[in-house]
Amino acid sequence: MVFKQTRYLFLLSICLLTLQSFKHNNQKVGQAEICEWYNNKAGAVSISFDDAGYSQFEYAYPIMQKYGIKGTFSLVGEWTNDVPSYSSETDMFQIKKMCWDNIVELHKNGHEIAAHGYRHIKYGREDHKDSLILQMLQIKNLIESKTNAEVYTMHYPYSYTSTKIINATKEAGYLFGRTAGDSNNLSTPSNFFLLASVPILNSTQPSMKDIDTYVENAKGRWLILMYHHFFTDQSKEMTIMRHHKVTNTYSVLPELFDQQMEILHKSDCWIAPIAHVGKYTHERNNTGISTKYCGKSITVSTQTSLNTKVYDHALSIKIEIPWSKVKIEGSSSDGTYVVQNNTLIFNTMPGSTVKIRKVK
Numbered sequence: 015m016v017f018k019q020t021r022y023l024f025l026l027s028i029c030l031l032t033l034q035s036f037k038h039n040n041q042k043v044g045q046a047e048i049c050e051w052y053n054n055k056a057g058a059v060s061i062s063f064d065d066a067g068y069s070q071f072e073y074a075y076p077i078m079q080k081y082g083i084k085g086t087f088s089l090v091g092e093w094t095n096d097v098p099s100y101s102s103e104t105d106m107f108q109i110k111k112m113c114w115d116n117i118v119e120l121h122k123n124g125h126e127i128a129a130h131g132y133r134h135i136k137y138g139r140e141d142h143k144d145s146l147i148l149q150m151l152q153i154k155n156l157i158e159s160k161t162n163a164e165v166y167t168m169h170y171p172y173s174y175t176s177t178k179i180i181n182a183t184k185e186a187g188y189l190f191g192r193t194a195g196d197s198n199n200l201s202t203p204s205n206f207f208l209l210a211s212v213p214i215l216n217s218t219q220p221s222m223k224d225i226d227t228y229v230e231n232a233k234g235r236w237l238i239l240m241y242h243h244f245f246t247d248q249s250k251e252m253t254i255m256r257h258h259k260v261t262n263t264y265s266v267l268p269e270l271f272d273q274q275m276e277i278l279h280k281s282d283c284w285i286a287p288i289a290h291v292g293k294y295t296h297e298r299n300n301t302g303i304s305t306k307y308c309g310k311s312i313t314v315s316t317q318t319s320l321n322t323k324v325y326d327h328a329l330s331i332k333i334e335i336p337w338s339k340v341k342i343e344g345s346s347s348d349g350t351y352v353v354q355n356n357t358l359i360f361n362t363m364p365g366s367t368v369k370i371r372k373v374k
């Protein structure tokens with residue numbers, strides 16, 4: 015017993031000494047914090063799509079795959095069938111929509127599938143809340159039955175919403191609601207069910223320069239872009255819209271979309287689906303970190319009040335390290351790392367314990 019106590023005291027004094035020497039060398043060493051955005055990026059951008067038009071699958075999806083960008087695709091229940099099919103609102107010209115196989119492929123490739131109403135009509139501000147919840151569950155359950163994955167995001171049909179519609183969205187089990195608003199969102203949005211987005215009206219509005227500015231302004235913020243169609247210049251859809259002098263075609267030429275994705279790809283922003291950024295934001299705000307130093311290792315623990323079965327996005331942790339090479343275990347990015355400028359960034363799940371050891 016006496017021997018054990020002595021050993022503990024000895025170990026304790028080593029740890030304290032180590033901590034003191036860290037402090038002596040660099041006041042910042044040992045400090046750990048959760049990065050504002052994943053991988054310590056400067057801002058967040060989400061690419062969102064409405065209506066599940068087939069041109070999204072035909073043109074936007076391969077371009078996004080090329081740049082490794084994942085987006086949020088929302089669909090309308092009654093417009094999505096077993097084969098690609100034409101549909102529209104009453105008296106509007108019909109547009110080809112994706113089929114379930116297309117949706118499942120997007121999901122399997124890491125894109126988020128969101129709800130855009132079972133029908134493409136505004137949720138009624140006068141409807142009883144219970145009726146709204148049922149309508150929202152109808153589309154949520156339909157998508158979940160096809161993809162086998164939880165639906166977290168609602169793109170309100172026509173971006174139309176109200177306090178009652180928001181409350182119904184929450185009660186139906188969604189975590190995020192996207193509306194219009196033509197602006198970006200704060201790093202922590204004041205209401206996750208009123209996420210603002212910037213609508214892409216045609217191939218020139220916004221212009222490439224505007225896109226540059228939006229991305230520049232996304233630093234420290236969360237920008238959501240809202241896309242619809244990607245008709246080619248010679249397509250029958252563009253021909254019809256030109257004939258009718260439609261200005262807001264809600265369609266972008268595929269080659270211009272490619273350039274827009276290139277701008278995003280080259281930016282210092284984290285580009286991820288709405289549910290990923292939203293979850294990260296909640297986790298960042300509801301997770302604490304504690305660090306323990308002993309000899310040549312540091313243990314970093316994250317504690318969260320959130321349900322980690324739902325909030326399952328890895329957090330990026332930035333920590334000051336006095337060693338030049340370390341091995342990380344228990345994180346989402348385990349491995350051996352060379353530490354640059356005494357700073358290490360690693361990813362770990364909320365509610366995890368990570369061991370960082372000095373290695374030669």
Ligand SMILES: [Zn+2]
Nearest residue numbers: 064065171172
């Ligand atoms: Zn729509």
